[in-house]
Amino acid sequence: MSIAEPADIAATHPGQDTPLIEMRDISIAFGGIKAVDGASVDLMPGEVVGLLGHNGAGKSTLIKILSGAYKADAGTIRVNGEEVTVSSPRDAKRHGIETIYQTLALADNVDAAANIFLGRELLTGWGTLDDATMEAETRKVMSRLNPHFRRFKEPVKALSGGQRQSVAIARAIYFNARVLIMDEPTAALGPAETKQVAELTLQLKKQGIGIFLISHDLHDVFDLADRVTVMKNGKVVGTARTADVTQDEVLGMIISGKCPPAAVAGPGALRS
Amino acid sequence: MTEVAPAPAHPVQERKRLGDHLREIEFDPRMIGMVAALAVIWLGFNWLSDGAFLTPRNLWNLLVQTASIAIMACGMVLVIVTRNIDLSVGSMLGFVGMMVGLVQVRLLPELWGLEHPLTWLVSLLLAMTLGGLVGLLQGALIAYLAIPSFIVTLGGLLVWRGAAWWVTQGQTIAPMDSRFRPLGGGVEGAIGTSASWAIGIGLCAAICLGAALIRRRRKRFGFVLRPLWAEIAIVGLGCAAVLATVMVANAYALPAGVARRLVEAKGGTWPEGGLSIGHGLAVPVLVALAVGVIITFLANRLRFGRYVFAIGGNPEAAQLSGVKTRKVLMLVFGLMGVLVGISACISTARLNAATNAAGTLDELYVIAAAVIGGTSLAGGVGTIAGAMLGALVMQSLQSGMVLIGVDAPLQNIVVGIVLVLAVWLDGLYRKRLS
Ligand SMILES: Nc1ncnc2c1ncn2[C@@H]1O[C@H](COP(=O)(O)OP(=O)(O)OP(=O)(O)O)[C@@H](O)[C@H]1O
Ligand SMILES: [Mg+2]
Numbered sequence: 001m002s003i004a005e006p007a008d009i010a011a012t013h014p015g016q017d018t019p020l021i022e023m024r025d026i027s028i029a030f031g032g033i034k035a036v037d038g039a040s041v042d043l044m045p046g047e048v049v050g051l052l053g054h055n056g057a058g059k060s061t062l063i064k065i066l067s068g069a070y071k072a073d074a075g076t077i078r079v080n081g082e083e084v085t086v087s088s089p090r091d092a093k094r095h096g097i098e099t100i101y102q103t104l105a106l107a108d109n110v111d112a113a114a115n116i117f118l119g120r121e122l123l124t125g126w127g128t129l130d131d132a133t134m135e136a137e138t139r140k141v142m143s144r145l146n147p148h149f150r151r152f153k154e155p156v157k158a159l160s161g162g163q164r165q166s167v168a169i170a171r172a173i174y175f176n177a178r179v180l181i182m183d184e185p186t187a188a189l190g191p192a193e194t195k196q197v198a199e200l201t202l203q204l205k206k207q208g209i210g211i212f213l214i215s216h217d218l219h220d221v222f223d224l225a226d227r228v229t230v231m232k233n234g235k236v237v238g239t240a241r242t243a244d245v246t247q248d249e250v251l252g253m254i255i256s257g258k259c260p261p262a263a264v265a266g267p268g269a270l271r272s
Numbered sequence: 273m274t275e276v277a278p279a280p281a282h283p284v285q286e287r288k289r290l291g292d293h294l295r296e297i298e299f300d301p302r303m304i305g306m307v308a309a310l311a312v313i314w315l316g317f318n319w320l321s322d323g324a325f326l327t328p329r330n331l332w333n334l335l336v337q338t339a340s341i342a343i344m345a346c347g348m349v350l351v352i353v354t355r356n357i358d359l360s361v362g363s364m365l366g367f368v369g370m371m372v373g374l375v376q377v378r379l380l381p382e383l384w385g386l387e388h389p390l391t392w393l394v395s396l397l398l399a400m401t402l403g404g405l406v407g408l409l410q411g412a413l414i415a416y417l418a419i420p421s422f423i424v425t426l427g428g429l430l431v432w433r434g435a436a437w438w439v440t441q442g443q444t445i446a447p448m449d450s451r452f453r454p455l456g457g458g459v460e461g462a463i464g465t466s467a468s469w470a471i472g473i474g475l476c477a478a479i480c481l482g483a484a485l486i487r488r489r490r491k492r493f494g495f496v497l498r499p500l501w502a503e504i505a506i507v508g509l510g511c512a513a514v515l516a517t518v519m520v521a522n523a524y525a526l527p528a529g530v531a532r533r534l535v536e537a538k539g540g541t542w543p544e545g546g547l548s549i550g551h552g553l554a555v556p557v558l559v560a561l562a563v564g565v566i567i568t569f570l571a572n573r574l575r576f577g578r579y580v581f582a583i584g585g586n587p588e589a590a591q592l593s594g595v596k597t598r599k600v601l602m603l604v605f606g607l608m609g610v611l612v613g614i615s616a617c618i619s620t621a622r623l624n625a626a627t628n629a630a631g632t633l634d635e636l637y638v639i640a641a642a643v644i645g646g647t648s649l650a651g652g653v654g655t656i657a658g659a660m661l662g663a664l665v666m667q668s669l670q671s672g673m674v675l676i677g678v679d680a681p682l683q684n685i686v687v688g689i690v691l692v693l694a695v696w697l698d699g700l701y702r703k704r705l706s
Contacts, residue, residue: 069592090594105592107585109652110578118582119594121575128573132493155585 018081020045020210021097021179026065026075035061036072037234038267043179043210048201050225050242051214052254058234059214060102063181066212067099068092079179090119096178100185102214104168108157112149113138115156116171141170145196161188169197173204180204183214198224218247232257235268302646302701306661309694310668317672324675328524332551334664334671335517336457336622339556340365340615341634342663345641346567347608349659350577352642353584354604355651356414356421360428361612361638364406365631366436368616372399373445373626376452392452399613406432407609411602421605429635436628446625454555456622459530461555465522468552472518476511483507521557522550556618560660563611568656580604584652640687641666644694648702 021043028036036058043049051059065072068089076083079095086092092099106115113134122130122137135152142149146166156164165188172180182201186194201211201224215221221228222242230237230253237253240263249260257270318325344361351358376395380388410428414421454461463471483503490497497503526534531549532542571577579600582590591597615634620626645662647654669690673683 067592088594089592093594099592101592103588105586105589107582107589107652109585110581114578114582115589118578118590121578123575129575129578132489132495135495136493 019043019078020047020080021066022076022078022081023062023066024076024078026062026072026077028061028065028070028073034234036065038075039231039234039236040266041212041229041236041239043212045178045210046205046208047227048205048211048213048225050221050228051212051231052216052218052221052228052250053231053237054254057231059231060183061234062231063099063183063212063214064101066092066179067097067101067181069099069101093120093175096176097181098172098175098177098179099181100165100168100172100183102183102187104164106156106164106168109155111155112142112152112159112167112170115167116141116174118171120175137174138170141174142166144173145170145200146193162190162193165189166193169200173200177209180209180211181214182211184216185213186215186217186220194220218250222247222250229266230254232268236266237268237270238263238265240264300646300655300658302698303655303658303661305701306645306658306665310661310665313665313668313672317668317675320676321672325672328520330671330675331520332524332554334667335521335557336461336554337671338664338667339457339554339560340618340622341637341641341667342560342660343563343611343615343618344608344634344638345645345659345663346563346656347604347611348638348642349645349647349654349656350567350571350580350604351421351608352639352647352649353580353651353654354601355584355587356601356604357639357649358410358421358425358428358605358608359635359639360410360425360432361608362631362634362636363429363432363436364403364609364612365616365619365634366628367406367432367439368399368403368613369620369626369630370436370439370445370628371402372617372620373448374439376449377445377447377626387450389451391449392455395449395452396455396614396617399617400610401613403609403611403613403616404606405609407612408602408606410609411605414605415598415601433628433632436630439628442628444625444627448621448624448626452617453621453624455559455617456619456624457554457556458622459526459551461621462521462526462551462553463555463558464552465550466552468518468522468550471553471558472514475514479510479514480507518553521553524551525549526551556622559614559618563614564656564660567607567611571656576600576603581652586652637663637666640691644691646698 019042021041023042024040026036026039027034039058039062041049041051041062051063053059061070064070066077066086068086068091071087077086078084079097084091084095086095086097107118110118113131116138117134122134124130138152142152146163149163149166151159151163156167159167165185169182169185172182186197189197198220201213205211213221213225225242227239227241228245228250229239230250232254237257238259240250240253240260244262245260249262252258252260253263257268259265259269314326324330344365348358348361372395375398376391380391380394384391406428410421410424413419413424450460483506487497487503525531525548528546531547534549535542535547571580579590579595579597582593582595583597583600587597616631619630623630641663642654642659643649643662644665645655645658645660647659666687669687670683673686678686
């Protein structure tokens, strides 16, 4: 029984049409552990949805299904109302879904440009790698995130945690994503860079890009997200507009699974 | 993978060391270390052998003997960069060599008659195809069935050595086709002095042109350029190495009888006091050089190479970026097989016979060459040029010890110790760098 039926979406988004992304009743198990259990989330164009929950709640696993890293055991994914199968990262990228992974997923031994263009290299007319153009583009996109960044020639292994994170973010935003998944994108960033990412998020939102934001910083999430979806033990506790709930209520959802009245309860909600 | 020590975002003090200067001119300091090691080995043996090491004759033979291992080392670099290993190359060489011998000596003469002008080419293509197929098969088991490469190629080591015996029930096949034999070097495999000069000058022109094109391109994008002096020094060193090699090869005189036949074949007369005609570059050395250039191009300039390195750095990241990691992995082993095929032809042609023991222990020399050349067994790091230099270092040690009369068992002991020492030093160097 899914709780968030299309009717509920209409309730939470009055006046808007088809969602950019709809994930319905997604389940996946790793050898008996139900990492995600019948979870449903959706995302509108130009909307930021915060995904919250304990460590191990299943947030990363859920979004990895959307980004093509895992294949769900059950459930459907719709992009712009059309049902799609996302069976590889390539599929996801074809649908305009870009991901900043919690682990960053960088090849440590090659430089920033090689990482940003990995799998989508720019080629010269001869079919060889166009490193010069890739480096030039990398300089452009990195200057939006981290204007002081200079170490373009070095393997990303030699970069600081925050610089590496900037590279991972640059890779996700460079290719004109329609949907951006950010799994704890600012965990390693300093305050200035975090602010830069926050500004960038709002800027991208204005361009109509939908963003899933996973973060443990409730404060950040309330600043940026239009809605939050809380997960617990692989199940969705509930979804609420940030304008309708307080941080304490959301904290209650995360810790005890108790759904406040302003939220749409999911299958993981504590029954009272 | 363990030394991911995040460096500070903005180095507080800009202390410049030699390493920084070298990095500024984009030159790998490890390469300088290798060349220095080679120089020490050469000078050392020359001293111990009373000047017999640094003679055109010895250096010419040294290069010819290095070719087969150097070619396979190019493929092994890519295999090791992807965090895999190929223990089967020696046995594969034996098997492919036997098949080539069989086709060339038994099958083709029956079909086309002896000494057909295409026999050598068919043999070479057959060897590359067969090697490639064997490599692809092993690669498929490793990539798609996820069997560790150590196990698959350990199995391959036994299987292909056994198969090499099976082809002729252990019989040696000889002699080889006369147009095939130049692949192995020797007098018939020397291209002569004028052709050598032409190739040498052509290579120098290519080096200069390449450097100029890259510089122009970087300038157009407004990137930092190497200082001009460094650029000229590097290009100059490259050209000097090429020309020196040509000069040495040309200084190694052909035996008088061969030279005389050569002169008379061209309609000239053999002068009274004799005439010194140089060998010139050897075919296997040119083949190795061509392989080195092609694989370097593949590794640095094509998508395939970029994927190979990315997989070695972080297989999961490569996969999440949409790289078809399994296909790339299979192709890497396929390429390794093709190179083994080429080396099989070179060894068979050099011996002028196909024997089922050909290539025994080659896997160890090939892996050692790659590792001495700076390829990290942890994956993700390695250069083709380094591996080829590594092969030259190994062969120099071996030839030098033969020259000064070291017993065979002691030779192995020395090579083994040098391998361990080289990897240890390389590790120390890497740690200091990071
Ligand atoms: N590849 C995997 N194999 C086995 N179990 C896994 C795998 N990936 C995740 N899990 C399990 O699934 C559950 C959910 O993990 P997930 O990484 O999605 O949590 P999360 O909500 O992102 O946590 P965090 O806040 O710590 O990042 C955990 O119990 C984890 O152990
Ligand atoms: Mg997570």
